Amino acid sequence: MVRPGIVTGFLGPNGSGKTTTLRTVLGLVRPNAGRALVDGVAYRELADPVRTVGAVLESSGFHPARSARAHLQVQCSAAGIDQRRADEVLELVGLAAEGSRAVGGYSMGMRQRLELARAVLGDPDVLVLDELANGLDPQGIAWLRWFLRWYAGRGRVVLVSSHLLAEASQTVDDVVIVSGGRLAAQGRLADLMHAGSAEAIAVRTTDAPRLAAVLRGAGLEVREQPPDGVVVLGASPERVGELMAEHRIVVLAMSSTVTGGAANLEGLFFALTRNVGGGTGPGPVGSGRTRRGSRRAPGVEGPA
């Protein structure tokens, strides 16, 4: 379930099917098999799509000669929303003073804000953002985090896709993790990070190749992170420490999922996505169903 009131991360490495899944749900991409449902129906069948789901997608563009306000007013017309709403959402995203300018002169960050303004035009129950932070500077990212939490705080579902875990971890409460087009894990981020099965130990060393060889020799699963990083999966810190002492390998830094931190998040990510297609997930996400039980309690779930 994707819960209302909080921000949910939709995570996975590049090419894992995040964007395709979102576009399938939004009716922009036709699934090869299966179907995607919103509120129990296909997106195409929604009576009022703009008021149901708002989406910020990378594929979306603007006519360079049209002003931001006019761009939004076109969408107001298309959705049967009062034209004044355009100015309202421009103010909401901090573009009120720029609304009359042609979008052709907008910076990347301003375009992202305008796209966000379009997504919330219908004050939708579900707000979906694909790769939210692309093109935003740190200040813009901080503002966006605030905005998403505010929006979710009004009882809405906010789903944010990202391949940048450390970035997303500062914004999201729950996560849905996909890998190779399949659901790999789902739940509260904090829970997942403390789950023993996902424990990973990240080590920085002066001789990463030798450490990797040693650990593999001990039957452990290893990911190398050049130039000097190694991530060990499914081993205790004690075991890894003993092996390194035994082989006199110099350790520069070491951390595990137990203690938290960005490095561990990467470890968790590796652990969850290591088996493409053979993970713990129940099935393909890209062709799965997305369904919301009621207007205020939407959720995304795997296929039956």
Add this chain to the structure above:
Amino acid sequence: MTDEMHEPTGASRPSAPTAGMAPPQLGPESPAGQWQAPGVMAGPGRRRNRTGRALAAEVRKLLTVWSTPVIVAVGVVLTVGLGVLVGYATGHGNHARDLLLPARGTASWFDSVFSVMTIAQDLALIVGVVAVTAEFRHRTVTATFLAEPRRGHVVAAKLGVAAMAGATVAVAAALGDLALGAVFVATGNGTASTMLTEMGHVAPGVVAASALFGIYGVGLGALLRNQVAALVFGLGVTVILEPIVRGIVLGVGKWFPSAAAQSLDSVTAHASSGFASSTFPLLSPGTAAAILLGYGVVLAIAGALTTLQADIT
């Protein structure tokens, strides 16, 4: 790259987008409070049904880019400008060539002057093509299909609005020609009644053909999606190549789009052997309109069922 994104670029942007924003934290004092109830605007649906919404959106798209009024203006300027040239290039009085060219002030002469307004058809074709292809070129199609995921409805709305836009271009051109005709009459070339009669002969067919060429353009755009390809095909083939081929295969040629358009243009014009008169075989006005409409609608349906069903990525 990130640097340019939020840096205010001088006086043109006195307040950077982020400058006036609230600190990125939540709290009761957050400015978000004032937006707690945007429901007035985004609330229950407006009275328009979805077809009406799609039409309204398409009208607004045309009216919010500068290219639309420019195309109308180009139509008027070309029509009047070429009308002046045609008017003064013909009918010099008692010269021998008057045997070939109509004398000034005659019905045929007005016919020749006014027939230049058929340029509106080509402009209508451009409007129709761009109405579809600009969505893909500028990737606004994502937002369009998010708001109206039934793609066939979007195409239908574009057909209707392109027809209106095409007719508008032709009406503007006709009004320009009407003003030119008035000037000609005022300067001693023919009578007002002759001028108005010929205007009545030429304009209705051109307005109808322009509306149908708008539809034809949407059909081309929907099928080809690529703006350059659709424009090259629409203008190159329909306006340039077709008339040449028609001269070779007369029997088949009269069913071409350009021939159908010419049949409409020549509803009555050819009767007075004016500029628009043709050596090509022509269709009856009703058949011509049906053929032209058929081209546009069939292409649009084909596009809606094939290329427009492609994934939007």
